[in-house]
Amino acid sequence: MSEDPHSPRFMCYLSILTFFMPMLVTGDNSLQLFLGWEGVGLASYLLIHFWFTRLQADKAATKAMPVNRVGDFGLAPGISGRFTLFQTVDFSTIFARASAPRNSWISCNMRLNAITLICILLLIGAVGKSAQIGSHTWSPDAMEGPTPVSALIHAATMVTAGVFMIARCSPLFEYPPTALIGISNYSVSVFHLMNHAFFKALLFLSAGSVIHAMSDEQDMRKMGGLASSFPFTYAMMLMGSLSLIGFPFLTGFYSKDVILELAYTKYTISGNFAFWLGSVSVLFTSYYSFRSLFLTFLVPTNSFGRDILRCHDAPIPMAIPLILLALGSLFVGYLAKV
Structure with a gap:
């Protein structure tokens, strides 16, 4: 890329990605994690779409964005459900109170345990971000970006963000056996x-x-x-x-x-x-x-x-x-x- 006239734009996008990565990892509450989550997704879209004159790069970026939004449709309601149930978005407070509402139920044409529903929604968010089966189609096409972008997306940011989020919320996942995997x-x-x-x-x-x-x-x-x-x-x-x-x-x-x-x-x-x-x-x-x-x-x-x-x-x-x-x-x- 030494001869690429758009190298400054590449470095700008890469800086955005490296800004949101620590925000995602170090967040002590759900809102900060969600902001880092969305920021990493936006930066990844911009980097995959870096060579915007290439048709395949356009298609790859256009596919990556909506597929990841499917996961966000699970994560955002999951965070909202945690706030509704615990009246806070702080992780330490939620984990301290996690055992209390085990008998809380939500009725919406069917009776669901509140903690189970929240964890299933969070799991959907992780599946979308980590390119698991069903939402994996964007991951091979992400190679259309520059090689450092592919290394970052698949090794350190997008694909691993969902796994990290599950580990970060692990005290919550231990209560509902329906959502517990692994x-x-x-x-x-x-x-x-x-x-x-x-x-x-x-x-x-x-x-x-x-x-x-x-x-x-x-x-x-x-x-x-x-x-x-x-x-x-x-x-x-x-x-x-x-x-x-x-x-x-x-x-x-x-x-x-x-x-x-x-x-x-x-x-x-x-x-x-x-x-x-x-x-x-x-x-x-x-x-x-x-x-x-x-x-x-x-x-x-x-x-x-x-x-x-x-x-x-x-x-x-x-x-x-x-x-x-x-x-x-x-x-x-x-x-x-x-």
Whole structure:
């Protein structure tokens, strides 16, 4: 993007995103969290739509905004319901009073427990923001933005915001069994969320390095044999992939393995289901990670000769963030484990 005439606008949008991210994370009440939530969504829309002259970028941004609004239609009534029930939006007060209204009911053609309804609405908000099944269609199209945007959206902001919100409201979710999902180990979930940011951002930026070196070619089937041309980028992508699949003693291992272990030791149907579902997801993760590595770096080349002659490994400005993220993908899990 060094030659892009709109770089100042990109930095402005990125500043908006980094302004709202701490607001979302540090908010001690529902209104501040909601303001950060909406601000992150707005900044992500602007960044996906950064190259507004491209038709695909227009379509991606136009899809991302309404799909995320579906989640907001759950979050906003959930926050309103909490205020109606507890007469406050402060998290500490709500959590202190959470056990009191367990027998409060709402009648609207059907009788619903108030806490259950609020948590289901919050869960809908998390599903919309975190691109879960049913509202995941905007996430692949978000790649139309610049590569740093893809790394931020998928590793640290939009996709993880819903998971963080569930963990932030965890004392509330412990009361309604209907809305309770997972195995209730929120500290391990947040630990994995932190670890996940390192290797997922590393993979996105490594992919951006390959695309940049291959003259903006994005089709892996037209690559191959790049390990000798891009040894540094290949090493970075290999470290990110190994950490992503939970290879022993890398960052992903210390959180992903603990999650599977906790699910396995529940000795319940839900615990066994979570364990086998997690194990199958690790299998698929390993498959697509190494498939991308083989198609890009190891199989015989399918690239045009002129692209091979012009290709180059990551320059120093691009290599520095890759090195920092690689160090995090290797050592943060071990250093931060309890």
